[in-house]
Amino acid sequence: MNPEEIKNYFSVTPSTPLQFIDDQIFSERKIRFFVKRDDLTDEHISGNKFFKLKYNLIEAAEKGYKTLLSFGGAYSNHIYALASAGKRFGFNTIGVIRGEEHLPLNPTLEFAKECGMNFYYSSRTDYRKKYSDEILERLKQNFGEFYLIPEGGSNYLAVKGCEEIPQRFEIKYDYIFCASGTGGTLAGIINGSNENSKVVGVAVLKNASFLIDDVKRFKASEKSNWNILLDYHFGGYSKFNRELIEFVKTFTSKSNIPIEPIYTGKMLFAIYDLARKNFFPEGSTIIAYHSGGLQGLKGLIQRNIW
Numbered sequence: 001m002n003p004e005e006i007k008n009y010f011s012v013t014p015s016t017p018l019q020f021i022d023d024q025i026f027s028e029r030k031i032r033f034f035v036k037r038d039d040l041t042d043e044h045i046s047g048n049k050f051f052k053l054k055y056n057l058i059e060a061a062e063k064g065y066k067t068l069l070s071f072g073g074a075y076s077n078h079i080y081a082l083a084s085a086g087k088r089f090g091f092n093t094i095g096v097i098r099g100e101e102h103l104p105l106n107p108t109l110e111f112a113k114e115c116g117m118n119f120y121y122s123s124r125t126d127y128r129k130k131y132s133d134e135i136l137e138r139l140k141q142n143f144g145e146f147y148l149i150p151e152g153g154s155n156y157l158a159v160k161g162c163e164e165i166p167q168r169f170e171i172k173y174d175y176i177f178c179a180s181g182t183g184g185t186l187a188g189i190i191n192g193s194n195e196n197s198k199v200v201g202v203a204v205l206k207n208a209s210f211l212i213d214d215v216k217r218f219k220a221s222e223k224s225n226w227n228i229l230l231d232y233h234f235g236g237y238s239k240f241n242r243e244l245i246e247f248v249k250t251f252t253s254k255s256n257i258p259i260e261p262i263y264t265g266k267m268l269f270a271i272y273d274l275a276r277k278n279f280f281p282e283g284s285t286i287i288a289y290h291s292g293g294l295q296g297l298k299g300l301i302q303r304n305i306w
């Protein structure tokens with residue numbers, strides 16, 4: 001956990017393709033549509049989690065922490081990336097996992113375990129109050145001092161990292177779309193965006209109007225070039241229907257871009273739906289941010305749902 005080693009690793013952001021999508025829906029309307037392939041940032045610290053972890057890992061190392069602790073569900077892309085980062089840079093990692101232990105471990109947690117992550121399973125009731133003094137004290141008694149990274153990795157340092165995302169878009173754009181869970185990525189993209197463009201978050205949770213305040217709290221408030229679409233959640237986190245499944249499968253086979261129905265699938269569905277409804281003015285350039293993270297899909301395949 002040498003801060004210089006971590007800074008070195010993150011000093012060069014892997015350059016990822018801005019892939020043009022050739023589809024009649026867009027060409028008919030004279031719209032240019034690209035997907036920023038940040039699913040290709042790193043094999044394990046992939047997508048937005050690369051940017052969310054960057055300054056947190058540097059901070060933890062500079063402050064001398066040896067252990068990182070965070071929270072997530074059993075298929076969490078964040079837990080997976082954190083475990084991998086811990087192994088790479090020599091931190092102990094603790095994953096507080098929502099719900100009971102299920103053996104054998106699913107592929108996400110199996111990978112995390114192989115990276116050396118220790119798990120602490122938390123009942124759903126306890127998980128809801130995971131940041132309370134009571135729970136944090138219990139975790140300290142179990143694991144000693146740790147650097148705490150919130151669920152989904154979202155804090156100010158994560159937002160700071162995500163500001164670098166749009167600064168790497170090599171073309172002029174009118175719209176950036178991203179999938180929003182906690183809103184940390186959206187806030188960072190807003191902060192780093194070109195003010196003449198519009199940044200659109202697609203909420204993947206039901207009743208996610210809390211995101212509006214959370215994004216404002218993440219210092220994105222000075223800019224007004226953003227909004228959040230609250231109606232493309234398909235019933236809630238990790239929920240989807242036949243229409244979304246069909247969409248995801250068709251998009252993947254046409255574009256050769258792997259996506260999943262939990263985050264990126266919903267965001268892309270929203271873009272296609274809006275294009276069909278003629279929401280975008282002629283001549284617009286749209287960039288969809290591929291935030292990586294195919295852990296959810298692995299889980300669906302493992303459970304024969306996909």
Ligand SMILES: *Cc1c(COP(=O)(O)O)cnc(C)c1O
Binds near residue numbers: 078154179
């Ligand atoms: C974690 C994650 C998100 C959500 O990011 P937030 O910053 O929590 O909004 C979006 N897409 C993928 C693929 C993720 O893994």
